[in-house]
Amino acid sequence: MAQSGLNMSRRIRRSPFTDKVEEYGVRGFSVVNHMLLPKAFETSVEDDYWHLREHVQIWDVGVQRQVQITGLDAARLVQMMTPRDVRQAKIGQCLYVPMIDEDAGMLNDPVLIKLADDKFWLSIADSDILLWVKGLALGLKLNVDVEEPDVSPLAIQGPKAIALMADLFGEAIRDLGYFQYGIFDVLGTRQLIARSGYSKQGGFEIYLHGGHLGSDLWDMIYQAGKQYNIMPGCPNLIERIEGGLMSYGNEFTRDNNPLECGFEELCYFGDDIDYIGKIALRRIAEEGPQKLIRGIKFGGGKAPPCGKPFLVTTRDNIHIGQITSGIYSPRLKCNVGMSMMAKGHWDFGTVVFVHTPDGIVREGTVSPLPF
Amino acid sequence: MAQSGLNMSRRIRRSPFTDKVEEYGVRGFSVVNHMLLPKAFETSVEDDYWHLREHVQIWDVGVQRQVQITGLDAARLVQMMTPRDVRQAKIGQCLYVPMIDEDAGMLNDPVLIKLADDKFWLSIADSDILLWVKGLALGLKLNVDVEEPDVSPLAIQGPKAIALMADLFGEAIRDLGYFQYGIFDVLGTRQLIARSGYSKQGGFEIYLHGGHLGSDLWDMIYQAGKQYNIMPGCPNLIERIEGGLMSYGNEFTRDNNPLECGFEELCYFGDDIDYIGKIALRRIAEEGPQKLIRGIKFGGGKAPPCGKPFLVTTRDNIHIGQITSGIYSPRLKCNVGMSMMAKGHWDFGTVVFVHTPDGIVREGTVSPLPF
Numbered sequence: 001m002a003q004s005g006l007n008m009s010r011r012i013r014r015s016p017f018t019d020k021v022e023e024y025g026v027r028g029f030s031v032v033n034h035m036l037l038p039k040a041f042e043t044s045v046e047d048d049y050w051h052l053r054e055h056v057q058i059w060d061v062g063v064q065r066q067v068q069i070t071g072l073d074a075a076r077l078v079q080m081m082t083p084r085d086v087r088q089a090k091i092g093q094c095l096y097v098p099m100i101d102e103d104a105g106m107l108n109d110p111v112l113i114k115l116a117d118d119k120f121w122l123s124i125a126d127s128d129i130l131l132w133v134k135g136l137a138l139g140l141k142l143n144v145d146v147e148e149p150d151v152s153p154l155a156i157q158g159p160k161a162i163a164l165m166a167d168l169f170g171e172a173i174r175d176l177g178y179f180q181y182g183i184f185d186v187l188g189t190r191q192l193i194a195r196s197g198y199s200k201q202g203g204f205e206i207y208l209h210g211g212h213l214g215s216d217l218w219d220m221i222y223q224a225g226k227q228y229n230i231m232p233g234c235p236n237l238i239e240r241i242e243g244g245l246m247s248y249g250n251e252f253t254r255d256n257n258p259l260e261c262g263f264e265e266l267c268y269f270g271d272d273i274d275y276i277g278k279i280a281l282r283r284i285a286e287e288g289p290q291k292l293i294r295g296i297k298f299g300g301g302k303a304p305p306c307g308k309p310f311l312v313t314t315r316d317n318i319h320i321g322q323i324t325s326g327i328y329s330p331r332l333k334c335n336v337g338m339s340m341m342a343k344g345h346w347d348f349g350t351v352v353f354v355h356t357p358d359g360i361v362r363e364g365t366v367s368p369l370p371f
Numbered sequence: 372m373a374q375s376g377l378n379m380s381r382r383i384r385r386s387p388f389t390d391k392v393e394e395y396g397v398r399g400f401s402v403v404n405h406m407l408l409p410k411a412f413e414t415s416v417e418d419d420y421w422h423l424r425e426h427v428q429i430w431d432v433g434v435q436r437q438v439q440i441t442g443l444d445a446a447r448l449v450q451m452m453t454p455r456d457v458r459q460a461k462i463g464q465c466l467y468v469p470m471i472d473e474d475a476g477m478l479n480d481p482v483l484i485k486l487a488d489d490k491f492w493l494s495i496a497d498s499d500i501l502l503w504v505k506g507l508a509l510g511l512k513l514n515v516d517v518e519e520p521d522v523s524p525l526a527i528q529g530p531k532a533i534a535l536m537a538d539l540f541g542e543a544i545r546d547l548g549y550f551q552y553g554i555f556d557v558l559g560t561r562q563l564i565a566r567s568g569y570s571k572q573g574g575f576e577i578y579l580h581g582g583h584l585g586s587d588l589w590d591m592i593y594q595a596g597k598q599y600n601i602m603p604g605c606p607n608l609i610e611r612i613e614g615g616l617m618s619y620g621n622e623f624t625r626d627n628n629p630l631e632c633g634f635e636e637l638c639y640f641g642d643d644i645d646y647i648g649k650i651a652l653r654r655i656a657e658e659g660p661q662k663l664i665r666g667i668k669f670g671g672g673k674a675p676p677c678g679k680p681f682l683v684t685t686r687d688n689i690h691i692g693q694i695t696s697g698i699y700s701p702r703l704k705c706n707v708g709m710s711m712m713a714k715g716h717w718d719f720g721t722v723v724f725v726h727t728p729d730g731i732v733r734e735g736t737v738s739p740l741p742f
Contacts, residue, residue, distance in 0.1 A: 006377035007401045007410040008678030010695045011497060011620030030378045031402040034497065034620060039378040102509055107502065126382060126405065128499035131478065135503045138473055138647065139510015249382030249405060276509065307379030324381045 012036060015062025016152050016214025024232040032063035032126045038234045046330050048231075049238040052201055056160040057233030058221055061198065061205065062152035062214075066121040067110075067130050069137075071144035074118045077137060080275050082112075083258060085268040089114045094179040094194050097122075098258040098266055099129065104280040105254040106261065107132060109246070111196065113181065113207075123153070123207075125248035136276075150211050156221065157203035160228040165204050168224050169193065173204070187213055187220065198235045200243035200370065237327050241336050244295065244369030250324045251293060251338050257281060259289040260340060262369075291321070291340040295371050298354045298364025302328040303335045311355040312339050312364075320345040323354060329371070335362070336371050383407060386433025387523050387585025395603040403434035403497045409605045417701050419602075420609040423572055427531040428604030429592055432569065432576070433523035433585075437492040438481075438501050440508075442515035445489045448508060451646050453483075454629060456639040460485045465550040465565050468493075469629040469637055470500065475652040476625040477632065478503060480617070482567065484552065484578075494524065494578075496619035507647075521582050527592060528574035531599040536575050539595050540564065544575070558584055558591065569606045571614035571741065608698050612707050615666065615740030621695045622664060622709050628652060630660040631711060633740075662692070662711040666742050669725045669735025673699040674706045682726040683710050683735075691716040694725060700742070706733070707742050 006012075006029055013035040021038045028040035038060050043051070051057065069077060079086055082097040083104075089095055095112040099122075108129050110122040122129055134146045156165060165173045169184045173193065176182055181194035192207040208217055222230060235245075246252060252261050258281070259267065269282055296312065303310070303326055312321035319342075326337030337354070345352070350366040377383075377400055384406040392409045399411035409431050414422070422428065440448060450457055453468040454475075460466055466483040470493075479500050481493040493500055505517045527536060536544045540555045544564065547553055552565035563578040579588055593601060606616075617623060623632050629652070630638065640653055667683065674681070674697055683692035690713075697708030708725070716723070721737040 007399050008676065009401070009618075009621055010677075010680050011618060012402065013620075014679065028378050030380070031383065101505060128502055131499055131503035132506045134472060135506020135508075136510045137506075139507045139512075141510075247380075247382060249384075250380055305379065306381075308385065309381055 006031070015060055016208060016211035017060035017062055017154060017218055020215055020218040021060050021232060026232075033065045033124065033128070035063045035065070037061070037063045038232075040234070041232050043231070045237055045327070048233055049236050049330065051231055052158050052199060052233060052236050052239055054159065055229040055231065056156060056158040056164050056203075056225055057231050058218065058225065059155040059157060059234050061155045061235075064123045064153045066123055066149055066151045066207070067133055068119070068121055068147050068149045069133060069144055070119045071142070072118060073142040073144050074120055077133070077142055077144055078112065078120050079273060080136070081133070083267040083275055083278065083281055085270070085273060086112060087273065091116060092180055092182065094181060094196055096266070098261065098263050100258060100277040100281065101254065102277050102280065104257040104277040104284055106248070106252050106256050106258060107254060109248050113192070113194070121151070127248065149209065151207050151209045152211060152214065153205045153207050154217060154221075155197045155203060155205045157197045157199045157233070158201045161203035164221070164225050164228050164230070165193070168221065187216055189213065198245060199239055200245070201239065237325065238329055241325055241327060241338060242329055242332070242371045244338070244371070246293065246338065247325065251340070256340065257284050257289065259284055260291050260293065262293050288343075290343050292346045293369065294321075294339055294341045294346050295367035295369045296321075296323055296326075296337045296339050296352060296354065296364045297332070297367050297371070298335045298337065298352075298362045300335070300356075300360050300362030303356050303362070304358050306337070308357065310337065312341070313353050313355065314345070315351070315353060320352065332371060335364075338369065341366060377402070386431055387579060387582035388431035388433055388525060388589055391586055391589040392431050392603060397603075404436045404495065404499070406434045406436070408432070408434045409603075411605070412603050414602070416608055416698070419604055420607050420701065422602055423529050423570060423604060423607050423610055425530065426600040426602065427527060427529035427535050427574075427596055428602050429589065429596065430526040430528060430605050432526045432606070435494045435524045436519055437494055437522045437578070438504055439490070439492055439518050439520045440504060440515055441490045442513070443489060444513040444515050445491055448504070448513055448515055449483065449491050450644060451507070452504070454638040454646055454649065454652055456641070456644060457483060458644065462487060463551055463553065465552060465567055467637070469632065469634050471629060471648040471652065472625065473648050473651065475628040475648040475655055477619070477623050477627050477629060478625060480619050484563070484565070492522070498619065520580065522578050522580045523582060523585065524576045524578050525588060525592075526568045526574060526576045528568045528570045528604070529572045532574035535592070535596050535599050535601070536564070539592065558587055560584065569616060570610055571616070572610065608696065609700055612696055612698060612709060613700055613703070613742045615709070615742070617664065617709065618696065622711070627711065628655050628660065630655055631662050631664065633664050659714075661714050663717045664740065665692075665710055665712045665717050666738035666740045667692075667694055667697075667708045667710050667723060667725065667735045668703070668738050668742070669706045669708065669723075669733045671706070671727075671731050671733030674727050674733070675729050677708070679728065681708065683712070684724050684726065685716070686722070686724060691723065703742060706735075709740065712737060
């Protein structure tokens, strides 16, 4: 079953932009961080894909909640929660940081935003990191405040995003490097805008502080975007998989460590910093990971929706992986997916067999990410 | 919008019973604890309501995940996390326990199950309590293991549940008191069965340990239940509201304290135990809560779905509450809802006005819970 009804209630929170996405014809949602994430509008995933690659889209990604950590011990606490060396993080910079537990299991993969020497946001994927941070802070008696502020990102993605954003917020926005942010005038307020987003087509995220401004911000961008052929959109499954953008809960969970996720470059083992899970992670690094994230290209015609993972086997039916996100790519003219692949089976070009729920066994090959 | 498509992916986990609920015609889901909760089958909510009150239903409530705490410090950690005095908890007993943070904000309202002096389950509502417990345990360097075991509850609810369960698991099951559990033979394994469930119609929850047994367990119960007119079901919104059964994220959130939720009896202030949030909670108790959960009966014909809270005002349009769960009761022949009501407006019989999104302002009265 690819889609089924979603019952609405207060528990599944609306974002500041939900009224607008409903007005603009949203047809499907997912739930992330107890909040609605639009997943489909009136056009097909394929049409959305081509549009995203050519024009500009506006995405309600309010589900990327911020966990705000402020106080004297804020920097210390942030470093304790990630194997990445974040001592050199600069104000104005966004950093992708794996977060792990004491067994080196992945808890989340947020973007860390340093707002001041004693103030950080973790812009999170789908787990209640607020509770982890609060529990640690309380247990360790740290001098920090941990809260979820009224900050909801709105993404402007696609190759024409830069022209649109320069029209609205000034030419200075062109100077932002990838994963840098600045503070800009927006509707009479000062707002954080980062050059970032959950696509590889370029674009920005406006971290709207003040949910009451949500509809006005949407309208302002949509009006100005008409000349760039703007459309409402959402993270596009084809584009995301082609771009090798993983999703917490799909490609990896608490059962995976950062080395399996390909985050070796983000794991620091020097003696001059310590973090939760360092001992476990060092042991895993010494032994080498037992699986590794990979792309899989596979044929057999358009695969059905990947609501349940697709089993990946050898020719002899030995289980060597599972495709956790997969879809047909109209550009590559084959199916593409991401899978953790068992040791010995992750070399590029390895022939594999993908078992889809329609009963078809599809031949494929291990491929680098992004595709 | 009452319903919209839900996109399926691995991130929104299936339960051991999802294959069966799909086979039995599920038409809608919600998402709780990153997992699918069936919300509708082929019959209407009203028909389900009457059926639940007269016969027996089988519910996939695998979303009630267990947070398992074991070890020398387990009992100490459990007591730190709730204002309820759980020192006298007995093996074989289930206890409803509010969990609060250092500001006395509600984090969850699980059922605590004591399995041994050093082993507990928190059977949780919709927030990642696992991360809170792990964070605290790590920060406090406690001697505990904290995990989510492969345990997924299946509920058998309705007046005929007891006869069905006695047929399957022996007459001894009749001796279980409400919120007691026993260990029974199920499909050649030993399983925990509690007299409990998210309805007021009586019934049991089988805490299935071993997800691979999910389909067999469903089939066994469904076959034996045919003579009792069994149907697949799910927590019924009409029955839940009539019964005053609150839902975390709907009726209360981290912005509410347990006194606002009516949990005064569950808050212990003696000097002989300590817990997180005790100082904040005592201060709230001394000042008295500023709002209190109440029932609201209201007219004006069948209300639309309560996807967003309904504003509750005085005749003069002063905001005094919001209905966070509401629906038409065919038995009471009026709409029923639950709302936190502001101080001065929570007396039973107080006249209120409910603003529904169809533009109708409906007169109502404050009512006790359950209705």
